[in-house]
Amino acid sequence: MKILFINPSLRQEAPKKVLPVGLGAVMTFVHExxxxxxxxxxxxNKYDDNYVEKYIEDNQYDVILxxxxxxxxxxMKWLTKTINKYHPNTKIIIGNSVGGSAPEVFLRNSAADFVxxxxxxxxxxxxxxxxxxxxxxGLIEGLSYINDKEEFIKNPHxxxxxxxxxxxxxxxxxxxxxxxxxxxxxxxxVGIEIDEENPPVIxxxxxxxxxxxxxxxxxxxxxxxxxxxxSSESILEEIKNNMDKYGANYIR
Numbered sequence: 001m002k003i004l005f006i007n008p009s010l011r012q013e014a015p016k017k018v019l020p021v022g023l024g025a026v027m028t029f030v031h032e033x034x035x036x037x038x039x040x041x042x043x044x045n046k047y048d049d050n051y052v053e054k055y056i057e058d059n060q061y062d063v064i065l066x067x068x069x070x071x072x073x074x075x076m077k078w079l080t081k082t083i084n085k086y087h088p089n090t091k092i093i094i095g096n097s098v099g100g101s102a103p104e105v106f107l108r109n110s111a112a113d114f115v116x117x118x119x120x121x122x123x124x125x126x127x128x129x130x131x132x133x134x135x136x137x138g139l140i141e142g143l144s145y146i147n148d149k150e151e152f153i154k155n156p157h158x159x160x161x162x163x164x165x166x167x168x169x170x171x172x173x174x175x176x177x178x179x180x181x182x183x184x185x186x187x188x189x190v191g192i193e194i195d196e197e198n199p200p201v202i203x204x205x206x207x208x209x210x211x212x213x214x215x216x217x218x219x220x221x222x223x224x225x226x227x228x229x230x231s232s233e234s235i236l237e238e239i240k241n242n243m244d245k246y247g248a249n250y251i252r
Contacts, residue, residue, distance in 0.1 A: 001132050003037035004059070006066035007174075008075065009046070017044045018252075019179050021206050022096065022120070023067065024169040029121040032167050035128060044178045052079070057086045063131060065124065067095030067116075070102075077110045084111035091131055095120045103144035104152040115144040118225065119209070121166060123158055160225035163209050164234050168241060171203065176246065200250040203242040207235050 007023055020043075027037070040047075040055060047055075064083055068076055076098045083092055092112045099106045099115035106115055114137070116123045123142035130137050137143060142158030180201055210227035242248035 001035075001062045001128070002060070003035060003128070004061040004064045005037055005039050006064065006079070007039065007041045007043050008066060008068045008072060008079070009043040010068065010072055012043075012046055012048075016182060017179060019171060019174060019176070019204055021169065021204050024171065024173065025166065025206070026065075026095070026120040026124050027173050028167050028170045030125050030128060031170065031173065033125055039173065041174060044175065049078070053082050056083055060087050061090055063091045063093065063128065065093040065095070067120070068098045070097045073098055073106070077106075080111040093124065093127060095124070099144075103154060107144065107146050107152065113145060117142050117144060117154075118158055119161055122161060157224060160210065160228065163206075163228055164231050168238050171246065180246075198249070201246060201248050202250045202252055203246060203248045204252040205235060205238050205242070206230070 093114045094112045095116040100117040103115040126140045141156050144154045208229045210225045212227045
């Protein structure tokens with residue numbers, strides 16, 4: 001099964017590009033469970049829509065996965081319809097709040113086949129397994145889709161996972177050096193004076209999931225999930241790995 005992940009660009013002209021923790025976590029998880037894939041990293045490469053459309057036209061995949069926040073709704077609709085235009089048999093999986101905030105609206109107004117609601121690791125893996133083995137998707141928690149009868153299906157909510165059991169993000173799945181090579185003054189290192197001889201090598205580390213608040217103006221894709229801290233041991237282990245493997249000297 002040929003798979004493509006897409007990292008969209010929310011702000012194409014932004015001077016700094018940040019490694020995507022959510023996408024990195026899902027990619028790492030499915031890769032550790034035996035799946036190989038390509039990555040179209042629109043953000044760091046500053047690809048325009050013409051490039052993206054030509055890439056899609058010239059490269060056929062069985063499954064394409066992407067996600068973004070809800071403010072990227074129009075572009076994500078364009079992406080799904082562009083994929084469907086050239087490869088109508090490709091299965092399109094959308095994650096994050098662009099789909100999870102209103103899955104039926106997104107599914108009925110785009111060419112997406114599935115919306116993953118909430119945490120993506122286990123739902124995405126189970127969905128890829130089902131597509132590979134041609135098995136039904138009705139029992140996969142955290143998944144929404146439109147069935148053959150044009151009915152909107154929202155499977156049961158997936159219980160929040162224990163984040164300490166998840167693998168450390170493998171940044172080698174990205175062209176990580178391109179992120180390091182960005183202009184140092186636009187690197188996102190906050191509150192430090194840039195030393196040109198020892199410039200910041202920045203990597204993000206996620207220390208918790210969920211939200212401690214329930215603000216009335218916010219749609220939160222993990223609304224029903226408890227706020228969970230990672231253990232200090234796992235956080236320190238990841239920081240040490242980032243220092244040893246990539247020479248990280250600044251942790252976001």
